[in-house]
Amino acid sequence: MSCEKSVYITTPIYYVNDIAHIGHAYTTIIADSISRYSRLIGHDTFFLTGTDEHGQKIEESAKAKGKSPKEYADAISATFKNLWDDFEISYDAFIRTTDEKHKIGAQKAFEVMAQKGDIYKDVYSGHYCISCETFFTKNQLLEEEFCPECGKTTTVVEEESYFFRLSKYQDKLLEWYEQNPSCILPKSKRNEVIRFVESGLEDLSITRTSFDWGVKIPESFNDPKHVMYVWLDALMNYLTALGYGSDEVNMRYWPARVHLIGKDILRFHAIYWPAFLMSLDQPLPKHIAAHGWWTRDGQKMSKSKGNVVNPKEVADAYGLENFRYFMLREVPFGGDGDFSQKALIDRINSDLGNDLGNLLNRLIGMSGKYFEGTIDSKDIVLYYKDELAQVEESIDKLEPLLFEMQIHRYLEELWRPLSIANKAIDKHQPWVLMKEGKTDEAMALVALIANILARVSVMLHPVMPETTRKIATALGFEIDNSSWTQLIIEKSMLASFTITQIPPLFPRIEEVKLEQAEETPKEEKKEASSKEEGIALIGIDDFFKTSIKIGTIIEAQEIEKSDRLLLLKVDIGEASPRQVVAGIKEFYSPQDLPGTQICLVANLKPAKLMGNKSEGMILAAKDKNGLSLIRPEAPKSNGTTVG
Numbered sequence: 001m002s003c004e005k006s007v008y009i010t011t012p013i014y015y016v017n018d019i020a021h022i023g024h025a026y027t028t029i030i031a032d033s034i035s036r037y038s039r040l041i042g043h044d045t046f047f048l049t050g051t052d053e054h055g056q057k058i059e060e061s062a063k064a065k066g067k068s069p070k071e072y073a074d075a076i077s078a079t080f081k082n083l084w085d086d087f088e089i090s091y092d093a094f095i096r097t098t099d100e101k102h103k104i105g106a107q108k109a110f111e112v113m114a115q116k117g118d119i120y121k122d123v124y125s126g127h128y129c130i131s132c133e134t135f136f137t138k139n140q141l142l143e144e145e146f147c148p149e150c151g152k153t154t155t156v157v158e159e160e161s162y163f164f165r166l167s168k169y170q171d172k173l174l175e176w177y178e179q180n181p182s183c184i185l186p187k188s189k190r191n192e193v194i195r196f197v198e199s200g201l202e203d204l205s206i207t208r209t210s211f212d213w214g215v216k217i218p219e220s221f222n223d224p225k226h227v228m229y230v231w232l233d234a235l236m237n238y239l240t241a242l243g244y245g246s247d248e249v250n251m252r253y254w255p256a257r258v259h260l261i262g263k264d265i266l267r268f269h270a271i272y273w274p275a276f277l278m279s280l281d282q283p284l285p286k287h288i289a290a291h292g293w294w295t296r297d298g299q300k301m302s303k304s305k306g307n308v309v310n311p312k313e314v315a316d317a318y319g320l321e322n323f324r325y326f327m328l329r330e331v332p333f334g335g336d337g338d339f340s341q342k343a344l345i346d347r348i349n350s351d352l353g354n355d356l357g358n359l360l361n362r363l364i365g366m367s368g369k370y371f372e373g374t375i376d377s378k379d380i381v382l383y384y385k386d387e388l389a390q391v392e393e394s395i396d397k398l399e400p401l402l403f404e405m406q407i408h409r410y411l412e413e414l415w416r417p418l419s420i421a422n423k424a425i426d427k428h429q430p431w432v433l434m435k436e437g438k439t440d441e442a443m444a445l446v447a448l449i450a451n452i453l454a455r456v457s458v459m460l461h462p463v464m465p466e467t468t469r470k471i472a473t474a475l476g477f478e479i480d481n482s483s484w485t486q487l488i489i490e491k492s493m494l495a496s497f498t499i500t501q502i503p504p505l506f507p508r509i510e511e512v513k514l515e516q517a518e519e520t521p522k523e524e525k526k527e528a529s530s531k532e533e534g535i536a537l538i539g540i541d542d543f544f545k546t547s548i549k550i551g552t553i554i555e556a557q558e559i560e561k562s563d564r565l566l567l568l569k570v571d572i573g574e575a576s577p578r579q580v581v582a583g584i585k586e587f588y589s590p591q592d593l594p595g596t597q598i599c600l601v602a603n604l605k606p607a608k609l610m611g612n613k614s615e616g617m618i619l620a621a622k623d624k625n626g627l628s629l630i631r632p633e634a635p636k637s638n639g640t641t642v643g
């Protein structure tokens with residue numbers, strides 16, 4: 001097939017505040033598999049991944065590590081790139097938002113949007129979650145303070161800002177969703193987005209002035225204190241990677257065939273991004289495909305929860321391609337999946353070992369024993385027309401499943417021909433055929449099995465490139481665009497060919513002890529979920545990351561307009577007291593607190609609450625009878641460590 005089509009496939013660009021875990025690997029492996037399929041069928045394919053390096057979150061993470069944001073971003077970005085190289089991810093470009101070319105493109109977009117009349121200056125006043133890099137209105141917050149996405153404390157922001165006229169695009173967006181039923185996949189997610197947009201879009205603050213680790217807005221605005229909102233900067237990567245805003249434009253790949261993302265960032269991709277593109281007069285992507293979360297013991301994986309599974313460790317222990325197969329097969333696209341080594345081992349031993357590996361072993365055995373490895377396909381249709389028709393029916397269903405991101409169903413359907421092959425051997429018993437002198441029929445059966453394995457390995461190639469190459473070698477052919485055309489499109493048979501022995505592909509696997517992915521024993525798991533309401537168990541090292549100190553409240557006062565918060569000064573034995581904002585006003589009067597000893601979490605990142613800096617968190621317990629501060633049983637010196 002000729003390269004008449006240009007196809008563009010992207011992953012999110014990953015924040016450099018954390019190293020990669022299996023959630024990141026999942027998105028990247030799906031994108032890699034689709035890109036490999038697209039290349040196999042002859043499409044001119046461009047696969048983009050990279051890292052998202054600006055914003056307040058990264059600036060703060062760098063500061064906490066005593067590094068400059070760029071030094072910090074360089075180091076973590078390299079860990080992503082190295083991991084993808086280790087995993088042989090077939091990306092065509094790895095973009096970093098600190099790349100000069102990207103910054104120029106993002107600034108160009110800002111200018112174009114402004115020329116279009118879509119940008120204006122005003123004052124932003126509201127709440128911001130640094131962890132999610134997202135603005136929220138007061139109504140969206142949990143208990144008027146906490147981020148509805150991640151539960152962390154939000155910061156009150158009031159600053160001069162440029163705004164994007166998102167509201168102007170509300171109707172056009174609704175029209176786009178309406179006219180393109182598969183623009184958001186899975187389709188259930190599209191309905192969620194439509195409901196959100198129908199409820200009304202507010203204009204979007206797209207610059208910040210309170211920090212400067214970001215892309216400066218264009219000089220023509222003569223307003224150097226403004227840096228772009230990290231999501232505008234980040235989303236633009238999909239265009240700047242193709243040279244948008246520079247002289248080397250490679251826009252033949254635009255619009256993207258698919259932006260693969262996790263469901264946590266659907267709103268940015270399905271609302272903001274198409275609106276930005278409309279403002280830039282660019283065509284809109286064909287699909288935005290949002291997958292679910294990988295969880296561990298039911299909790300979303302994240303480093304701060306200490307429940308991450310390291311993809312490199314899993315791949316080293318169980319085989320990279322086995323891991324790829326498992327991830328794509330185990331969870332329906334769009335749904336959440338709990339990572340378990342048991343499920344991984346079952347998939348390897350059962351689907352790969354029994355269904356695929358044993359079939360190949362049986363084929364090698366039969367062809368060697370009865371025909372010295374030399375096989376001819378000429379009589380397959382004569383003897384096994386029905387089996388062949390069923391196989392073809394399954395194979396024909398595959399491509400649309402892949403392009404509609406039904407990857408688990410793609411693999412499920414791909415296993416049907418293997419089952420047909422295994423059943424055909426059991427039913428027709430080649431050893432009996434040989435005994436009865438029906439050599440042609442036995443030859444046709446062996447050839448049928450070989451041809452089924454050939455077709456399955458071609459279609460499995462994008463997911464398991466190396467393994468399928470080995471199968472093809474055993475069958476005497478190579479997997480490439482021409483064998484795909486012959487075997488899958490033209491439905492030709494391998495002609496006369498020789499089968500050779502190869503070492504077993506899937507030796508039986510037992511559980512390997514992983515450092516980070518240790519399974520929680522079932523009993524403990526139950527206890528954890530009943531006693532701790534599903535909070536993941538942590539090791540003692542994790543506990544000691546929290547520094548809890550005894551302190552004495554030396555001052556307490558009300559905070560204007562707040563029904564919940566008090567402003568405290570707490571002496572924890574340091575040169576100056578800590579200022580702490582505590583949500584205890586309903587239970588304690590400020591005049592009763594001075595002199596009270598408390599326990600303070602002393603190594604939290606400072607946060608701003610109702611405009612007041614808070615440098616720690618006071619421990620308290622709340623039940624239906626009210627709230628009590630946690631205090632030492634007998635007085636202790638300020639600064640004494642709790643633990």
Ligand code: ME8
Pocket residue numbers: 011012013014015016022023024026027052234235237260261262263264265292293294295300301302
């Ligand atoms: O959001 N399960 O970056 P990010 C499955 N920089 N997938 C997961 C996951 C989990 N537990 N955790 C993360 C950002 N992911 C932005 C994106 S794009 C213009 C900017 C995957 O490092 C998932 O795809 O937080 C998620 O959307 C992506 O990692 C976000 O990674």
